[in-house]
């Protein structure tokens with residue numbers, strides 16, 4: 001199959017690279033000329049484990065290439081994926097579809113021969129029909145079918161997720177489009193990956209429902225964590241105790257500073273708008289969004305309490321990205337927590353293994369060269385992201401660098417007893433504070 005991938009961001013680049021690994025010939029397009037130039041020069045614009053190898057191998061094999069000109073990529077393609085961004089629209093939380101529609105217009109003008117045009121971006125119900133109307137308007141002679149194929153990969157494990165997804169969801173109305181989509185994902189039949197064929201509307205809603213459900217699970221355990229602190233229970237035990245129930249499952253039950261990232265915040269907001277517009281408000285998700293927004297401030301206040309006020313204090317922050325193994329800073333809890341602490345007079349020394357470059361654009365803080373550099377002379381340390389390298393800190397060295405042995409761990413990566421035994425006052429989430 002010849003495939004054009006419009007938008008070479010996290011999803012477009014990973015999907016394009018992995019589809020070329022499946023054996024298809026893929027051209028990834030982006031309007032950012034510098035991004036395409038970098039990719040042509042062998043540089044990967046994002047941090048995603050394993051992506052550089054997949055890209056390099058498939059470029060070398062001649063199956064993967066990069067282009068700024070949509071028309072060149074679309075010409076002769078059997079399938080065109082639209083994987084551009086759909087951020088929250090300023091002011092109202094609706095998904096901003098301007099990039100999708102602009103891409104659709106350019107794609108439409110370049111279509112030749114039968115092509116399946118696929119929305120891979122996360123888009124509200126009805127967008128695929130709107131894209132179809134745009135294509136027909138711009139190019140009435142075009143021979144094409146529309147499909148919706150939302151992406152479920154997670155940043156940080158995106159390659160493995162694409163190679164071995166739990167399922168592939170495809171919304172389309174014609175047998176011909178279905179045959180093309182089957183052919184694109186044929187290599188996954190080896191792993192017996194379920195492919196859910198459905199209507200385009202269901203496919204679009206599946207993506208939002210999945211993200212909203214996962215965001216709800218996180219928010220649920222976060223509220224349980226608050227309750228645990230009040231009643232002397234341990235949220236780790238509660239999560240394990242409920243997670244072993246097969247109907248509940250143990251994933252997404254880690255209490256923390258609230259969900260962030262490039263998807264959950266904007267997708268929950270967009271789902272709320274869809275529900276309101278359709279006259280079927282999604283009240284559970286309304287609560288999830290409100291609780292999660294409040295949680296980030298609550299976590300900043302928790303840090304303030306742990307430090308006995310932060311005015312004039314230096315705080316070492318470990319981790320700024322919304323989760324480990326990515327450099328993505330979009331909607332990271334750190335973007336709320338750090339400015340709150342600064343407004344209260346704290347001086348921040350931070351280290352993130354990969355997020356520093358992005359963080360520098362969004363936060364006005366001192367970025368340190370490594371963990372121990374950040375700790376040097378600070379009044380205490382706050383763990384905001386559970387990068388592996390923070391999981392095995394040399395406690396003796398940490399203690400010797402800090403002015404006082406205070407550790408606030410918003411990811412619960414240590415056992416309270418172990419931290420206390422090492423001499424720390426250890427404040428975590430949904431568990432009793434441990435003292436030496």
Ligand SMILES: NC(=O)c1ccc[n+]([C@@H]2O[C@H](COP(=O)([O-])OP(=O)(O)OC[C@H]3O[C@@H](n4cnc5c(N)ncnc54)[C@H](O)[C@@H]3O)[C@@H](O)[C@H]2O)c1
Pocket residue numbers: 006007008009010011012029030031032035070083084085086099102103106120121122123151152153154155262263
């Ligand atoms: N990031 C994730 O983990 C993830 C996971 C699943 C789904 N999604 C969804 O996938 C979509 C893309 O997300 P992302 O994180 O990859 O976004 P991104 O911002 O990283 O990448 C989007 C890219 O599209 C390019 N672009 C925009 N308009 C274009 C045009 N007309 N022609 C060519 N290129 C154009 C931009 O320059 C940018 O490089 C979103 O709808 C998102 O919700 C993202």
